[in-house]
Each structure stands twice: as structure tokens, then as C-alpha cells.
Amino acid sequence: MTAAASPTAAPSTASTTAAAEFIDIRQTFGDFTAVDGLNLTVEQGKITTLLGPSGCGKTTTLRMLAGYTTPTSGTIRIAGEDATRLPPEKRNLGMVFQSYALFPHMTVADNVGFGLKLRRVPVEERRKRVADTLDLVGLGHLAGQRPKKLSGGQQQRVALARAIAIRPSLLLLDEPLSNLDARLRVQMRAEIRRIQAETGLTVVLVTHDQDEALEMSDAMVLMRAGRVMQSGSPAEVFPHPANRFVAEFLGYENFIERDGRLLTVRPEHLEISSGPTTEGARLALPATVTRVAYRGVDRHIALTAQGTGDEPVPLIAALRADETGPDPRPGDQVTVVARPDRVVELAG
Template structure:
């Protein structure tokens, strides 16, 4: 796998605070890589170091094989879309998209052709003469994307670009960004705190915590085999059971079945439990359980299974009921102590 960029031993500190610690990471060429994690995990600092807005305290950053650690942003040939889009309000859509080309002294006729081609790519060629204030949030985001792509960047950097959009537009723009990346073959690095966004859009996910990489891999791999409890918890594994040897088992809520106490055992987890709460949501129920794990610890478990899989009783289960919490072997993830 060819690397478009690489971090080697990169650390960024602010006084006694370490934002990124000894980061070793390869950004695969022609792929969409997401930096995923909670606020303060170092993902935005990592992106800004790649963009050249922050110089690392230690380590090396290479872009296309060349040392770019102390190269200023304008010398890196990178496109960037900010959370706020940062469009120029006094310029038209076409002028915004062509701004970087104008700085590079691209001739006017060629610039106009490239601008319209990039606006066509994002479906906004018909709005070329509008001002940003006349556009919706989704349209402004597309203009920001077109502007970043217009300069034919080595990498396209996206800093939480969907966070200001409503839920429907966020889902729509996920597929749009994915389509644009696929059609252009651009190397894209996306910062997000939204695990659904990362799972849907990524070729490679990089899960970060407290300035360190917790796990890197394809979305399906990270999702099905989280490396540790932090990654599992962040990706929605709510049920954690300690084993006698100190290791953990975890099961996603949608994989935890709730059956009668005399239900036939399955190959995997069969744990007697008591219902604490059961909430109807139409398609499924959220059932909260209390049980004792194999290490003798008191645990709370969450099941979000469809009503017709909860129990043979169509009315479901009620608080106080004794039940059997079950999960099949292939739906259980084993984590290190």
C-alpha cells in the first residue's frame, strides 16, 4: 500500500499537555481515512499538523515521500474544508471555487473551465453566480468541497465538515463525499467524532484516545474485532462481562437475546438475569438487565432486539422477570484484560 503521507514518532505538546504522543501513522494513497475519537483525543491536532498549521514538537511528517514537517501550508498542495466552510461572503460561488487557482496564476479561461468542472462534480454549476448567503448549508458545504478540490491537491483534509448540517443532510453528504472521493481518486483524511459517519465513509479508520492511536483498520475489522474496551465502548458495545482470568467479553445490544429462564442454551453466553426495565420503541424493545458475571461482579446489560426475538410471549418481558441473557459465540468479542 502506497502512502500519501506518513507520521513518524510525531508528538505535539502544549506546555505540560501532550495533545499527540509518538504518533506513527500511514495515510494510504487514494483512500479515505478517518481520524475518529472523542473531543480532546488529538484528531484535529493531527490533521492540523498534516496541513502545516501546527509544527510538531518532535517527529517527522512526510507527504508524497518528502519531508514536510516544517513546510508552510501553502507549500504542501493540500485542500482543506473547515467545519465552518470558511467561504468568502463577498465572492460568488464561482469566485470562491476559483480562489486558489487565481492565487496560482491559472489563466482566466482555464480557471473558468476548471471551476465549472468542479462545480459540476458537486452538482452546483447552475449556482455559479450566487453568493454564499443565498445557499443552504448543504450547498455551502459542496462549494467548500469544490474549492478544495479545484487546486488538484495531493490530499484533501476534512475537519468535521458535516457537523453543522441537520441529520438528513449529514446522511446525504456522507454519500456525496464518498462519491466524489471515488470519482476523483483523491486521498482524503476526515476528522469526525461520529462513529456511524466513520463506519459508512472510511476505507481506513483510525480510532484515537488521549493523543494515541488505539486501533487502525478497515471499518468492518475494527467494528467486529475492537482492540480494547475503549474502542468497543466507543463503537457501541454496551455489555461488558469480566471473566475469572480478568479478560473481558463484550456483546453489542442488538446481539444480546433475552429468553425465558428455561430457554435452551446456545453455544456462547447463557447468563441468568433479572429485568430492570423494558421500553417499547415500535420495531424493538430496549431491555435493561441486571446479572452476575463469571467473576462475581454485578453488571448491567442492555438488549435492543426485535420484539419477536425477545420471547415467545408477544407482550414481551417486564421489570422483575427472571430471564436468560444469551449471545452466540460468533457475536461475542473477547478483549484483553
């Protein structure tokens, strides 16, 4: 996936790798602008994640791609063809909703085959495709069950199988794991990733969960107020957030102004020294320990440092609990240090 680094970047041109394209897309509802000048290319055979807080425009973007909402202006292409005003049933897209939307009176097999029946796929081919798809998601043994007999994770797999069975050109997932408990969410992340790898499906996933996006994405698009704040692979975006919004959303907690620049460091990259040694450090601040919290794997150390102005700067350091080294206590005077490769300079 490639996406505009800013909403003013030029739209991409159609290519053989583009499963879908948003070109200068704007979506308004009365006085509210949900999506504002979106330029985005979804690459074939990849998982692209739309990530951001509630109200950022990610679900509206997915609904425009699905055909449930028509953009106020701009063009949407699917496989190089203009699909801006094409109805949903003409787009050959599979979609899994947050609620799964399974038919309670139908068996698992009938649920999975529902889209094939609507498309008038012959009975024998339909049975084979249903069986193959249920085997793919590991539910072949439950083909005759009703949804109410299934666990949440199993229902999620049925919804996924129903969307895959029609052999869509794009699979759209709208917060598909949000109704599962934490353990099942982790399992299903790996399961969706496995299914995508085995089938080569192009997937667009909407989520507000940064861990979900980092683990599952080939490309992630961070949105705020209808605009793209940053996009790229997780390995590109996570260590190099473009601005404070992206950094905060990805879990950066320390923000320091120095020489007119805004710097950020992740808690696990802050080191604590009992002395003034600063050799090789880009950042070295005297600080006072205010709180120590033991969290099993690590200890979170809350500190107050003096910044370039008069206001104190709150900082958080995460120290491995099983490593020998400093044992800071509330009230200790220490030096907070960060190496040059651990400090990120932000645009604002």
C-alpha cells in the same frame, strides 16, 4: 491505510501507495501532550478517518499534516518527501473546515476559483476548472449566487469544490458535516464518498461521529489521549474492538468479567430466553428484567445479571419489535444468552 496497532509499532517505510506518513510524531503544548508517538500511513486514493472524542489529538494531527502546526518531534512525509517544516502553501493540500470559511462578498464561482487565482492559473483554464468542479458537486446552476443565498448543504459543497478545484494531493476534512442537520449529514456522507470515488482523491477526515466514520472510511484510526487505540477498515475494527475504550466508542454497551477476562456483546446480539437452555452458548447468565423501552424498530430491554463477583452487571438487549419471540416484562426472571461468535474478548 495502515497504522500502528499501538503507538510503539515500528513506522512504515515510504512506498508508492503512501500519500502521507507520520513517523514517531509527538506534539506538546507546554505540559500537555496532544499527540504521543504517532505512527500512521495514509494510503493513496483512500478515505482515512481520524476518530475519537474531543481532545484525543485527531484535529492536532490534521493540523500538523496541513502545516498549521509543527510537531515537537518526528517526521511527516507527503508523497515520500519530508514535509515536517514545509509551510502550508507549499504542500498542495485542500482543506474544508467546520465553518466552511466562504467569502460572503464573492460569488460561488469566485469562491471556488479563489485558490486557482492565488496559484496564478490562467483565466480560461480557471473558468473551466471552476465550472467542471461545480458540476461535480452539483452546483453549476448556482455559480453566480452569493453564499448567504445557499442552504447549509450547498455551502458545504461550495467549500468542498473550492478545496478540490486546486487538484490537491490530499483533501483534509475537519468535522465538515457537524453544522448540518441529521438528514443533510446522511446525504453529504454519500455525496463526499461519491466525489472521492469519481476523482480518486486521497482524503483524511476528522470526526467524532462513529456512524460517519463507519460509512465513509476505507480505513479508520481510533485515537485516545494522543495515541492510536486501534486502526483498520471498518469491517475489521467494528466486530473486533481491541479494548474497552474502542468498544464503548463504537456502541458496545455490555461488559462482563468472566474467568479473569473482559467480554463484550452488542445489545442486538444478546438473546433472551425464558428457560435455562444454554446449548451452543458461550455466555448464559440468569438475569432480571428491569425496564422495557419500545423504540419503533426494536425494543431495548434493560436487565440486571449476576456476574462472577458480588456486584450486579447491568445489561442491554435489543430485540426486533416486529419479530415473534420472548415478550419480557419488568420483574421477569430470564436467561441472557450470547452465541460464541457474538462475544468479543477485550484486552482491557
